[in-house]
Amino acid sequence: MTNNFMLTYLLIVPIIGSLVILFFNENEKKLVRWIGLVFSLITFIISLFVYYLFDSTKTDFQLIHKVLWIKSLNISYHVGIDGISLILVLLTTFITPLTLLSTWNSINDKVKMFTFSMLLLEAGMIGVFISLDLFLFYIFWEAMLIPMYFIIGIWGGERRIYASIKFFLYTMFGSLLMLVAIIWLAVYASNQLGFFSTNLLDLYKVGPLVSREIQKWMFFAFFLSFAIKVPLFPLHTWLPDAHVEAPTAGSVILAGVLLKMGTYGLIRYCLPLFPQTAVEYAPLISILAVIGIIYGALVSMVQPDMKKLVAYSSVSHLGFVVLGIFAMTIESMQGAIIQMINHGLSTGALFLLVGIIYERTHHREIEYYGGIAKIVPIYSTILMIVSLSSIGLPGLNGFVGEFLILLGSFKSLVLNSWWYTIFAATGIIFAAVYLLWMYQRVVFGVIKNDNLRQELTDMNIRELITLIPILLFIFWIGIYPSTFLKLTEVSTQSILKSVASFTYDFLK
Amino acid sequence: MPTNVSEYIYLMPFVILGVTILISLIIEMVSKESELILPWISIISFFIISLYSLLNINQHFILFNGMIEVGGRSAIFNFVFNLGALLVTLSSVDYIKKYGSYYGEYFILIQFSVLGMMIMAAASDIIMIFLGLELMSISFYVLAGINRKKLSANEASMKYFLLGAFATGFIVYGIALIYGSATTTNISYIVSNFSSLIHNVIFVTGFILFLIGFSFKIAAVPFHMWVPDVYQGSATTVTGLMSTTGKVAAFSVLILSLSAVYFLNVTNTFSAYFAALSTMSMLLGSIVAISQKNLKRMLAYSSIAHAGYMLIGLAAGNIESIEGIIFYLMVYSFINLGAFGIIAIIEGENDSRTDLDAFAGLNSKNPLLAALMSLFMIALAGIPPFAGFFGKYYVFLGAIKADLTWLAIIGVLSSVISVYFYLRVIVYMYFRESNYNFQPYLTPYAMVSVVICGLFVILFGIIPDLLMNIITDAIK
Numbered sequence: 001m002t003n004n005f006m007l008t009y010l011l012i013v014p015i016i017g018s019l020v021i022l023f024f025n026e027n028e029k030k031l032v033r034w035i036g037l038v039f040s041l042i043t044f045i046i047s048l049f050v051y052y053l054f055d056s057t058k059t060d061f062q063l064i065h066k067v068l069w070i071k072s073l074n075i076s077y078h079v080g081i082d083g084i085s086l087i088l089v090l091l092t093t094f095i096t097p098l099t100l101l102s103t104w105n106s107i108n109d110k111v112k113m114f115t116f117s118m119l120l121l122e123a124g125m126i127g128v129f130i131s132l133d134l135f136l137f138y139i140f141w142e143a144m145l146i147p148m149y150f151i152i153g154i155w156g157g158e159r160r161i162y163a164s165i166k167f168f169l170y171t172m173f174g175s176l177l178m179l180v181a182i183i184w185l186a187v188y189a190s191n192q193l194g195f196f197s198t199n200l201l202d203l204y205k206v207g208p209l210v211s212r213e214i215q216k217w218m219f220f221a222f223f224l225s226f227a228i229k230v231p232l233f234p235l236h237t238w239l240p241d242a243h244v245e246a247p248t249a250g251s252v253i254l255a256g257v258l259l260k261m262g263t264y265g266l267i268r269y270c271l272p273l274f275p276q277t278a279v280e281y282a283p284l285i286s287i288l289a290v291i292g293i294i295y296g297a298l299v300s301m302v303q304p305d306m307k308k309l310v311a312y313s314s315v316s317h318l319g320f321v322v323l324g325i326f327a328m329t330i331e332s333m334q335g336a337i338i339q340m341i342n343h344g345l346s347t348g349a350l351f352l353l354v355g356i357i358y359e360r361t362h363h364r365e366i367e368y369y370g371g372i373a374k375i376v377p378i379y380s381t382i383l384m385i386v387s388l389s390s391i392g393l394p395g396l397n398g399f400v401g402e403f404l405i406l407l408g409s410f411k412s413l414v415l416n417s418w419w420y421t422i423f424a425a426t427g428i429i430f431a432a433v434y435l436l437w438m439y440q441r442v443v444f445g446v447i448k449n450d451n452l453r454q455e456l457t458d459m460n461i462r463e464l465i466t467l468i469p470i471l472l473f474i475f476w477i478g479i480y481p482s483t484f485l486k487l488t489e490v491s492t493q494s495i496l497k498s499v500a501s502f503t504y505d506f507l508k
Numbered sequence: 509m510p511t512n513v514s515e516y517i518y519l520m521p522f523v524i525l526g527v528t529i530l531i532s533l534i535i536e537m538v539s540k541e542s543e544l545i546l547p548w549i550s551i552i553s554f555f556i557i558s559l560y561s562l563l564n565i566n567q568h569f570i571l572f573n574g575m576i577e578v579g580g581r582s583a584i585f586n587f588v589f590n591l592g593a594l595l596v597t598l599s600s601v602d603y604i605k606k607y608g609s610y611y612g613e614y615f616i617l618i619q620f621s622v623l624g625m626m627i628m629a630a631a632s633d634i635i636m637i638f639l640g641l642e643l644m645s646i647s648f649y650v651l652a653g654i655n656r657k658k659l660s661a662n663e664a665s666m667k668y669f670l671l672g673a674f675a676t677g678f679i680v681y682g683i684a685l686i687y688g689s690a691t692t693t694n695i696s697y698i699v700s701n702f703s704s705l706i707h708n709v710i711f712v713t714g715f716i717l718f719l720i721g722f723s724f725k726i727a728a729v730p731f732h733m734w735v736p737d738v739y740q741g742s743a744t745t746v747t748g749l750m751s752t753t754g755k756v757a758a759f760s761v762l763i764l765s766l767s768a769v770y771f772l773n774v775t776n777t778f779s780a781y782f783a784a785l786s787t788m789s790m791l792l793g794s795i796v797a798i799s800q801k802n803l804k805r806m807l808a809y810s811s812i813a814h815a816g817y818m819l820i821g822l823a824a825g826n827i828e829s830i831e832g833i834i835f836y837l838m839v840y841s842f843i844n845l846g847a848f849g850i851i852a853i854i855e856g857e858n859d860s861r862t863d864l865d866a867f868a869g870l871n872s873k874n875p876l877l878a879a880l881m882s883l884f885m886i887a888l889a890g891i892p893p894f895a896g897f898f899g900k901y902y903v904f905l906g907a908i909k910a911d912l913t914w915l916a917i918i919g920v921l922s923s924v925i926s927v928y929f930y931l932r933v934i935v936y937m938y939f940r941e942s943n944y945n946f947q948p949y950l951t952p953y954a955m956v957s958v959v960i961c962g963l964f965v966i967l968f969g970i971i972p973d974l975l976m977n978i979i980t981d982a983i984k
Contacts, residue, residue: 176920
């Protein structure tokens with residue numbers, strides 16, 4: 001059964017890559033970059049194999065690999081995937097080589113350590129998505145902070161120290177409370193099942209039986225940790241700092257994958273482990289999500305800095321995802337998952353694009369630019385497409401996710417009100433305002449600044465290679481989303497059905 | 509019951525160390541070049557003893573009419589003491605020579621203190637505990653001030669001595685009251701009658717005085733006042749020894765004194781005492797450490813906080829949490845020895861370069877040292893996948909099993925606070941440029957000691973069972 005090792009290969013290849021890099025000299029920058037790229041590409045190819053082996057019609061977890069790890073605590077190395085994990089793993093393995101490629105020239109200092117951190121980060125993120133043991137999950141969840149902390153702290157902007165520590169402390173605060181809840185749940189399970197267990201499949205049976213009063217505390221311990229990561233309003237304040245100070249590659253990974261760990265956690269842990277509390281508090285959480293959508297959009301609108309603008313737009317976009325999850329209909333949940341991918345692609349691409357001109361001019365203020373369409377036409381076209389995809393233009397990817405979320409939340413029995421949908425929809429309008437306004441000020445008009453003529457050059461081949469795959473998926477998801485929807489449909493249904501079976505039949 | 513002759517065979521570790529001490533004393537007297545010989549004699553005997561203890565964990569005996577216990581619990585602690593002392597001696601070899609502060613007594617006093625710890629951990633009579641404690645403490649008082657030309661070392665030694673003597677007073681008074689009420693100093697008798705003795709006011713008073721005395725030794729708030737000055741003033745390697753094995757020894761007595769609770773399921777009457785001390789230590793240690801600029805002082809407060817985490821286990825008082833504390837103690841020893849080892853490498857003449865500033869830009873000077881220091885800091889902060897995380901995990905697990913979830917929550921909250929100052933060390937090493945112009949004085953022995961610590965921290969993080977199985981065997 002070699003197939004069972006597939007996920008482990010996926011996890012181990014980047015780790016091997018990072019260890020290989022340690023043996024090279026700091027000065028062989030080019031070689032180190034290539035090794036990093038090659039290993040991340042191998043990981044991507046393995047993930048395509050995983051996709052090929054995956055059967056999207058089954059509800060159970062697949063490609064399970066389980067080995068007893070800590071015998072005294074009955075903790076196993078236990079990995080497996082369903083459709084939702086798979087699509088996020090694919091996103092991770094897809095984005096990582098692109099970010100490595102994007103930093104080819106911009107990161108020249110300590111290249112060895114940078115590539116090392118990026119590969120470890122990739123392994124950590126994959127680990128989070130494939131763990132089926134809460135303890136293992138927690139270890140990946142925390143361990144992944146370390147490389148990200150270094151990426152922001154070493155290669156970041158001026159206030160990088162502040163931003164990196166804030167990022168670390170925020171995340172740590174949430175996740176340690178989650179640790180207490182995990183242990184509590186495992187101890188509770190040992191009373192119910194007769195053995196101590198952190199196995200997710202065991203705990204799925206135990207979690208819903210916890211008394212409501214305690215379940216509430218447990219739910220919020222998990223929820224807080226995920227909500228900080230998402231980030232949900234009002235826990236979002238670390239995000240703009242981290243995004244703005246991080247190097248382009250850091251921002252792309254942060255927006256592209258890291259934030260998805262929060263929403264993934266909500267789907268994988270919060271809903272099925274504590275279904276009663278999740279349903280009870282769904283309206284309250286959705287209100288926060290909707291506030292986030294509008295707040296994020298309004299704050300984006302007034303940002304003078306492009307990177308900050310994109311950072312705040314993440315708060316808005318992730319609000320949609322949370323709304324989709326807690327509306328608890330098949331459509332909204334499917335939409336939320338697609339929106340997670342969309343946000344990874346579109347916002348990731350926006351950060352890459354901002355990074356590309358920042359590399360040339362060392363300015364990110366919108367003020368500084370104007371009329372660059374005449375100087376860099378290819379760049380301007382790609383920026384247009386990506387902005388439109390982020391706004392949610394029909395035919396591009398953003399539309400599919402947002403439409404499904406709005407549709408689902410409209411008919412949701414759990415939320416049972418139109419107002420969520422109506423307010424959330426205004427978020428899309430605001431998105432059009434802030435992105436198009438930014439686009440207009442940067443790209444159109446007369447060339448404000450004569451320096452730009454010398455500084456700006458159009459995108460080179462390497463930069464095109466980083467962005468074209470993303471554009472491909474932007475169109476693919478927009479035009480034919482069923483490739484992706486089919487992948488997650490069964491898993492989504494099974495999660496919602498299990499929630500419904502413990503509460504009431506809100507799926508009808 | 510073994511015969512009298514074989515009692516000495518089972519007592520092998522003590523005999524070996526005793527003989528080593530005598531030989532070392534003679535060498536120091538007759539040889540002019542004792543500094544070349546003594547460390548290696550110590551290292552060899554520490555190594556043999558730790559290996560012997562590790563292999564004889566299952567040989568459990570009580571010797572000399574119930575005075576000393578070998579094997580089991582005592583063996584696992586002997587292993588930590590000797591391994592810890594070995595690592596300290598290894599990094600002392602260069603440190604002590606570095607600025608011409610070699611005194612022959614240094615290595616012999618370390619041997620004496622280890623013998624004291626071993627007696628403490630192996631005691632099955634309260635008088636033996638006291639004997640071991642004094643042997644250890646007096647060696648420590650001298651070691652703290654071993655560099656007699658240095659004012660701060662003198663201050664440290666004096667403070668340590670005064671407060672240590674004060675704590676000893678508590679302990680002796682406690683022992684007297686316990687003896688008065690139990691009519692014996694035999695621990696196994698006291699343990700088996702614990703449930704009836706606990707209703708005796710004199711016994712409880714005595715027991716609490718005894719606990720307070722040892723609370724001084726483990727540096728728990730509010731008995732922590734001596735810690736920062738002593739840790740900062742003593743030679744860095746000595747601080748490493750005091751903060752790890754010294755603490756383990758004191759904890760071994762506290763663990764022993766609760767054996768009625770986790771072996772015989774007697775109600776943990778003193779749970780509230782430990783919980784209160786634990787809460788105060790965790791919070792005060794973590795919060796005050798934030799404002800420290802001196803790394804040794806910061807680690808002193810961090811050690812107060814860690815005493816707090818370990819006390820959670822005593823408050824919980826079930827077998828899991830006791831195993832957890834032992835795991836935590838062992839892992840913490842390796843982490844701290846590594847961290848102090850690195851500080852000793854960086855340290856300059858007259859206490860200079862123990863500030864955070866000295867660590868600025870260390871990554872560009874020596875990436876390996878910076879990476880190891882980051883490893884130790886991250887492990888101290890309890891971030892997986894390193895060993896420090898499992899220490900906390902086991903202790904929190906015990907607390908939650910004992911329905912002390914609130915204590916575990918305070919524990920994690922203070923962990924979040926502590927992350928800030930541990931990360932700050934990394935900030936200095938990686939994110940800032942150096943403003944000191946020095947190269948770390950790298951010496952092979954000190955590096956070996958630090959690297960061994962690092963390997964243990966990684967190994968027990970990836971395979972915690974390796975250590976946990978031994979502990980479970982020992983405790984049975």
